[in-house]
Amino acid sequence: MSDTNPYPDLDLEEDSILQRREWRWQRAGWVVLFVIVGLALAGVFGDGPLSSAHVVSRTQGNASSAVVTADYERFTRVGSATRIAIRLEGAPLETGDVSLEVERRFYDHARIERITPEPDRVALGAKTVKLVYASGRLRAGSGIVLDYEPTAAGLRTLRFGFAGSSVEMRQLAYF
Amino acid sequence: MESVLRAAAVYAFLLVVFRIAGKHTLAQITTFDFVLILVIGESTQQALLGNDTSMINSWIVIATLVAMEQALTLIKGRLPGLDDALESLPIVIVERGRPLERRMRKEQVTLSDILASARTNHGIGRLDQIEYAVLERGGGISIISRESGEKRRP
Numbered sequence: 060m061s062d063t064n065p066y067p068d069l070d071l072e073e074d075s076i077l078q079r080r081e082w083r084w085q086r087a088g089w090v091v092l093f094v095i096v097g098l099a100l101a102g103v104f105g106d107g108p109l110s111s112a113h114v115v116s117r118t119q120g121n122a123s124s125a126v127v128t129a130d131y132e133r134f135t136r137v138g139s140a141t142r143i144a145i146r147l148e149g150a151p152l153e154t155g156d157v158s159l160e161v162e163r164r165f166y167d168h169a170r171i172e173r174i175t176p177e178p179d180r181v182a183l184g185a186k187t188v189k190l191v192y193a194s195g196r197l198r199a200g201s202g203i204v205l206d207y208e209p210t211a212a213g214l215r216t217l218r219f220g221f222a223g224s225s226v227e228m229r230q231l232a233y234f
Numbered sequence: 235m236e237s238v239l240r241a242a243a244v245y246a247f248l249l250v251v252f253r254i255a256g257k258h259t260l261a262q263i264t265t266f267d268f269v270l271i272l273v274i275g276e277s278t279q280q281a282l283l284g285n286d287t288s289m290i291n292s293w294i295v296i297a298t299l300v301a302m303e304q305a306l307t308l309i310k311g312r313l314p315g316l317d318d319a320l321e322s323l324p325i326v327i328v329e330r331g332r333p334l335e336r337r338m339r340k341e342q343v344t345l346s347d348i349l350a351s352a353r354t355n356h357g358i359g360r361l362d363q364i365e366y367a368v369l370e371r372g373g374g375i376s377i378i379s380r381e382s383g384e385k386r387r388p
Contacts, residue, residue, distance in 0.1 A: 065326075066326060066329070066366065069326070069366055069368075069378070071324055071326065071368065072323055072324070073323060073324065073325060073326060074318070074323055077318055077319075077323060078323060078325060081319075081322060081323075082340050084254075085253075085254055085256055088250075088253070088254030089254060091254075092251075092254060138284065138285065
């Protein structure tokens with residue numbers, strides 16, 4: 060309470076110091092709100108320029124000409140649909156069945172909605188799940204699209220492999 | 235567990251946002267303020283319930299919100315400082331017919347807001363008939379007319 064009441068005929072619990080502090084906090088709060096909206100537009104909370112990412116597998120020494128590229132969102136949200144678009148290239152596409160290896164732990168925190176095109180067979184390994192496509196179904200540059208929803212918040216590393224090459228993605232899921 | 239945390243988080247977030255927005259926003263002075271509240275309510279609903287539309291879940295959410303409100307009221311009773319910080323204080327915006335421009339600007343209240351309140355609630359048509367206008371904690375504008383102010387003075 061301020062010492063002097065400037066309105067003698069008004070019982071009012073006005074407090075100019077508190078009032079001024081409140082205005083300062085409010086101004087600061089507005090700045091924070093605008094920053095949040097700005098970050099959201101930029102894609103820091105998913106779905107925006109800062110969120111879209113593209114990775115290409117590094118060619119490894121072991122002679123495989125397989126190349127995996129992936130487009131994904133760095134920032135996702137629990138319960139909100141997101142997508143990873145994978146592209147496979149290289150000689151291994153031409154020789155027999157093609158399998159995309161997905162780490163099993165990916166399934167721990169994601170609900171897969173759809174895989175396009177659907178694999179002919181799914182093989183479970185100790186640490187990976189293999190999505191197997193019959194010979195000839197995928198051509199060079201063929202895309203495999205995974206639509207899914209993260210089911211738990213957290214920062215994860217996702218790894219997708221194809222004939223000895225692999226791509227790694229870091230993905231953050233907000234709550 | 236998640237429902238409780240969800241409801242508590244939404245409650246806390248709304249508390250902060252409306253505090254930042256200022257008294258004025260909740261008072262629904264303009265039509266658009268009303269629309270804004272409606273739309274906020276709509277977006278909040280999804281955040282509160284998530285994908286779980288079961289009856290129990292809605293009970294949990296409602297119970298959590300009411301419990302938060304009760305707890306906060308209890309705490310505010312013990313700590314008057316917190317009450318002022320969370321609920322703000324009323325502030326005089328017109329003094330003896332003279333609008334206090336700086337305060338009005340800070341609180342985003344316009345002269346027409348004040349005059350509208352004077353007309354609707356007090357049948358007062360002119361600024362010089364207003365002894366005091368007070369922006370209340372809830373965002374409403376109270377008007378004390380010249381006559382009633384004079385009556386009270388000895």
